[in-house]
Amino acid sequence: MNKTELIKSIATGANVPQAVAGKVLTALQESIENALMHGEKVSVRGFGSFTISEHSARRFHHPATGEKLMAAAFRTVRFTPSTQIKSSLN
Template sequence: MNKSELIDAIAERADVPKAQAGRVIDALTDVVGDELADGSQVSLVGFGTFVVRERPARSGRNPRTGEAIQIAASRTPSFKAGKALKDRVN
């Protein structure tokens, strides 16, 4: 499912216009992104939690040349599914 299909499904289930559903999806992604950028987490009970994970610096290899390279530390967004979502999928 892509973004436009998600908007269509939400508009149908919530009985709202597609434009409004699109704005809600955009607002949700903006808010989650802003909170993660600030180092916070976003928890949706029954669905899951969006968190930022720290990845330490490490050494790696360039696959083309085999040369050793240093990979910088980074922060990456992560999602941990909640119990209700896991149960629904299984």
Template sequence: MNKQELIDAVASATGSSKAMTGEAIDAVIGAITNAVVEGRTVQLIGFGSFSSGERAARTGRNPATGEEISIAAAKTVKFTAGKTFKDAVNGTAK
């Protein structure tokens, strides 16, 4: 499902216009992004949590040449699925 399909599905489920639904989805994504950029965790009970993490610098290998390369440290975004979401995916939701 891409963003437009998500907008269509939410608009259909809520009876809202696609334009208003698109703005709402953009606002939600923006709020989550801003919070994670600031180092905060966004927890949506039943769905999951978005947070930032750190990946340490390390040495890797170029798969084509086998040459060792240095991989710089980086910040990452983590998503941890909530129990309700996991249960729905696994078909064990009540």
């Protein structure tokens, strides 16, 4: 399912125009992004939680040249689905 299909599904399920559903989805995305940028955890009961995962810098070697390099530290978003979603898949 892509974003357009998700907007159509939200519009149908909530009985609202697609333009409104699109704005709601965009606002949700921006709110989650803003909270994560400020280091907050976002939890939606029955859906799941979004957290920031920190990865430290590490050393590695280039397999072709054998040169030792340094990979920079980075942050990434981690999503953990709720137990309700997990159980519905199995």
